[in-house]
Amino acid sequence: MARVTRRCVCPLDCPDTCQMLVTVEDGRAVDLRGAKDHPFTRGFLCGKMAPYLERVYSPERLLQPLRRTGPKGSGRFEPISWDEALDQIADRFRAIARSSDGPEAILPYSYYGTMGKLQSSSLDRRFFHRLGASRLDRTICASAGTAGYEYTVGRGRLGADPMAVPGCRLIINWGSNTAQTNSHLWSLMVEARKRHGATLIAIDPYRSPTAARSDWHIPIRPGTDAALALGLMHVIWRDGLQDDDYLSRGTIGAEPLRARVLAEYPPDRVASITGIDVNTIETLARRYATEHPSLIRLNYGLQRHGGGGMAVRTIACLPAIVGAWRHPGGGALLSTSGTYDFAMDRLTRPDLGPPARTINMNQLGAALTGQLPGPPIRALYVYNSNPAAVAPDQNQVLAGLRRDDLFTVVHEQFPTDTVDYADLVLPATTQLEHLDVHGSYGHHFVLWNEPAIAPRGQARSNNDVFRALALRLGFEPELFPDDEQLIAELLDGGPSLRGITPQRLRAEASIRLSLPTPFLPFADGRFPTPSGKCELYSERMKADGFDPLPTYIPPHEDPLTRPDLAARYPLQLLSPPRSQFLNSTFANQQRHRLQAGDPTIELAVEDAHSRGLRDGDWAEVFNDRGSFRARVALTGSVQPGVAVACGIYWNKLVPGRSNANATTAQTLTDMGGGATFFDNLVEVRPAPDQTDQSPSG
Ligand SMILES: Nc1nc2c(c(=O)[nH]1)N[C@H]1C(S)=C(S)[C@@H](COP(=O)(O)OP(=O)(O)OC[C@H]3O[C@@H](n4cnc5c(=O)[nH]c(N)nc54)[C@H](O)[C@@H]3O)O[C@H]1N2
Numbered sequence: 001m002a003r004v005t006r007r008c009v010c011p012l013d014c015p016d017t018c019q020m021l022v023t024v025e026d027g028r029a030v031d032l033r034g035a036k037d038h039p040f041t042r043g044f045l046c047g048k049m050a051p052y053l054e055r056v057y058s059p060e061r062l063l064q065p066l067r068r069t070g071p072k073g074s075g076r077f078e079p080i081s082w083d084e085a086l087d088q089i090a091d092r093f094r095a096i097a098r099s100s101d102g103p104e105a106i107l108p109y110s111y112y113g114t115m116g117k118l119q120s121s122s123l124d125r126r127f128f129h130r131l132g133a134s135r136l137d138r139t140i141c142a143s144a145g146t147a148g149y150e151y152t153v154g155r156g157r158l159g160a161d162p163m164a165v166p167g168c169r170l171i172i173n174w175g176s177n178t179a180q181t182n183s184h185l186w187s188l189m190v191e192a193r194k195r196h197g198a199t200l201i202a203i204d205p206y207r208s209p210t211a212a213r214s215d216w217h218i219p220i221r222p223g224t225d226a227a228l229a230l231g232l233m234h235v236i237w238r239d240g241l242q243d244d245d246y247l248s249r250g251t252i253g254a255e256p257l258r259a260r261v262l263a264e265y266p267p268d269r270v271a272s273i274t275g276i277d278v279n280t281i282e283t284l285a286r287r288y289a290t291e292h293p294s295l296i297r298l299n300y301g302l303q304r305h306g307g308g309g310m311a312v313r314t315i316a317c318l319p320a321i322v323g324a325w326r327h328p329g330g331g332a333l334l335s336t337s338g339t340y341d342f343a344m345d346r347l348t349r350p351d352l353g354p355p356a357r358t359i360n361m362n363q364l365g366a367a368l369t370g371q372l373p374g375p376p377i378r379a380l381y382v383y384n385s386n387p388a389a390v391a392p393d394q395n396q397v398l399a400g401l402r403r404d405d406l407f408t409v410v411h412e413q414f415p416t417d418t419v420d421y422a423d424l425v426l427p428a429t430t431q432l433e434h435l436d437v438h439g440s441y442g443h444h445f446v447l448w449n450e451p452a453i454a455p456r457g458q459a460r461s462n463n464d465v466f467r468a469l470a471l472r473l474g475f476e477p478e479l480f481p482d483d484e485q486l487i488a489e490l491l492d493g494g495p496s497l498r499g500i501t502p503q504r505l506r507a508e509a510s511i512r513l514s515l516p517t518p519f520l521p522f523a524d525g526r527f528p529t530p531s532g533k534c535e536l537y538s539e540r541m542k543a544d545g546f547d548p549l550p551t552y553i554p555p556h557e558d559p560l561t562r563p564d565l566a567a568r569y570p571l572q573l574l575s576p577p578r579s580q581f582l583n584s585t586f587a588n589q590q591r592h593r594l595q596a597g598d599p600t601i602e603l604a605v606e607d608a609h610s611r612g613l614r615d616g617d618w619a620e621v622f623n624d625r626g627s628f629r630a631r632v633a634l635t636g637s638v639q640p641g642v643a644v645a646c647g648i649y650w651n652k653l654v655p656g657r658s659n660a661n662a663t664t665a666q667t668l669t670d671m672g673g674g675a676t677f678f679d680n681l682v683e684v685r686p687a688p689d690q691t692d693q694s695p696s697g
């Protein structure tokens with residue numbers, strides 16, 4: 001029997017980017033586990049990925065191309081050959097490109113079903129750029145925080161070294177459910193607590209699993225984090241706890257910021273905005289300023305509000321004010337992706353093709369229903385994403401997908417909600433079936449994903465399909481080389497990739513970037529900003545129309561500033577991920593579904609009882625945009641006025657056939673064009689029929 005072990009990489013959109021060992025017997029993968037010798041993976045995989053072989057070999061996999069036979073949304077299809085499918089796509093794209101609407105009437109839509117550089121952002125970009133299709137601004141996740149962070153500390157999303165976290169003494173998970181969404185970093189935080197009693201603090205409106213396991217949970221009113229950060233600064237400066245030496249060497253704008261926070265953000269005002277008592281604000285400020293090394297793990301929860309960019313920008317000032325960047329593991333950590341000097345422009349070729357309009361992916365609903373300027377969208381090509389479930393303002397997205405005159409192609413592994421609206425469905429490979437190279441947004445290693453098994457059925461990788469389409473459209477073959485060539489181009493980048501060749505990476509499977517150990521990006525007070533310092537005051541922000549100093553911007557749907565709206569929809573709804581799913585991935589797999597259970601809506605007891613709802617009842621959650629159903633869960637996890645519905649369920653697999661995104665808005669964040677998933681006022685009432693909630697799909 002032929003038995004081999006392959007080193008693969010977890011493809012999920014998650015900061016941990018684990019290395020996996022896959023045992024293959026006679027061409028079939030029989031075992032998959034986390035690599036013990038990988039410094040970040042350390043031999044364990046999360047509960048989502050450990051059973052990945054069930055996904056790879058699932059009987060529900062899409063294994064052949066399909067053509068729609070029923071109405072859009074019905075999910076009725078019949079098999080068709082790859083040649084027929086590719087010919088039809090090429091013919092449609094060619095016809096649209098030559099029509100008066102032109103190629104901008106074609107829209108690619110993708111996110112990170114796989115984080116692999118090749119299968120997420122290489123030939124797809126070249127293909128659509130060369131075609132002249134509308135460009136997609138991929139803003140659904142991280143763009144608000146990235147923009148805010150970069151204004152403050154400079155380009156490149158540099159931050160504290162995750163591997164140095166066990167040395168920290170004070171760790172703040174700020175809008176971050178680290179225990180579940182970044183579990184390998186969480187274990188390093190727990191190690192800091194074991195080693196020398198580090199204090200773990202969670203700032204989160206929700207008693208998330210991370211908050212529950214922290215030493216100190218500070219429940220904050222959603223969308224008010226910038227006000228808290230400004231209040232901390234007030235106390236720090238008022239009491240002389242700032243690091244004057246670091247401030248003078250490493251920052252600009254300390255004086256005007258100090259004046260602002262002392263005048264405008266006294267703790268009692270901050271308490272009334274954030275719902276956090278004065279004593280807590282005072283204690284947190286004192287401890288943060290005096291206990292080092294301190295880390296702020298800044299994550300996504302606080303970015304998904306109207307003022308999300310400014311909130312991240314404001315919090316990112318704190319480490320410079322107390323000199324936290326001096327210490328190994330200290331400072332802030334938003335993402336490590338900026339440490340990778342991959343040659344992304346060479347890989348994606350933004351220079352190809354004619355200039356084209358850009359469509360913000362958070363406005364897919366508006367784009368598909370003709371509400372954006374420019375030609376109508378006549379063809380949509382979806383891959384690495386499930387917008388029917390994950391995109392905001394679902395009812396408008398579905399209205400667009402239902403259009404009979406829209407030609408929709410979906411390349412997928414499974415029959416998702418989005419697949420149901422496709423004219424043509426193409427079967428996609430899983431991570432065990434294609435080659436790729438990965439960076440990470442939570443550590444500093446480059447990883448090689450060696451294919452472990454042959455593609456199942458007729459599945460093809462994203463790049464294979466774009467090569468085939470490019471050939472049919474007569475594009476220059478040299479722009480669409482094989483994957484090995486693309487890896488060579490990707491790795492031929494900047495200084496952090498020095499010495500990391502394709503040959504070496506293939507042989508070693510994981511290599512740490514060429515960086516000092518530990519990596520202290522700003523210990524010397526030099527930052528990659530225009531001024532070379534941490535910009536507490538930012539001329540660039542002023543030029544871009546923002547307040548140049550940190551400030552507090554209330555949520556769009558804020559009960560305090562929008563009493564009119566709150567009279568009808570009084571609850572701030574958060575819809576963060578559920579630990580068993582990765583966004584909507586795994587939401588169809590039996591094991592994951594059983595563990596996740598029914599959709600839930602977590603409420604404060606008084607909010608439930610005043611609406612006639614008891615624990616376990618089915619409720620309808622609604623606003624003007626739409627509604628979904630969920631079981632009431634009274635677990636003491638939220639304050640009055642806040643509701644939490646963890647997702648992301650597939651619509652067709654839940655009662656009422658819609659999820660939390662039926663209520664979320666297409667409104668954008670203050671900067672970066674980000675999504676405002678958590679800036680969402682709703683009301684809750686008993687579901688009309690308590691007995692029949694079985695999903696019809
Ligand atoms: N198990 C699992 N892991 C995942 C994912 C998954 O779906 N499942 N998704 C992956 C992806 S794509 C991403 S982007 C990351 C997301 O990783 P995280 O940023 O950890 O994700 P969230 O759970 O969305 O948000 C974190 C916390 O922010 C809180 N929050 C909401 N609003 C506010 C606010 O206004 N202020 C503060 N302080 N907190 C707030 C939420 O209650 C939540 O507990 O996780 C990745 N990892």
Ligand SMILES: Nc1nc2c(c(=O)[nH]1)N[C@H]1C(S)=C(S)[C@@H](COP(=O)(O)OP(=O)(O)OC[C@H]3O[C@@H](n4cnc5c(=O)[nH]c(N)nc54)[C@H](O)[C@@H]3O)O[C@H]1N2
Binds near residue numbers: 013119383385414416
């Ligand atoms: N309400 C609410 N909505 C949210 C969020 C939230 O917290 N609350 N989170 C948001 C965030 S942070 C994100 S990142 C987005 C994520 O949104 P998406 O990127 O759409 O993520 P998934 O739902 O995981 O869907 C990825 C799909 O890609 C497919 N796939 C995997 N590998 C491949 C491949 O190699 N080729 C092809 N063609 N397909 C592949 C998978 O089968 C899966 O169906 O959702 C956002 N939506």
Ligand SMILES: [Mo]
Binds near residue numbers: 013140141142
């Ligand atoms: Mo994300």
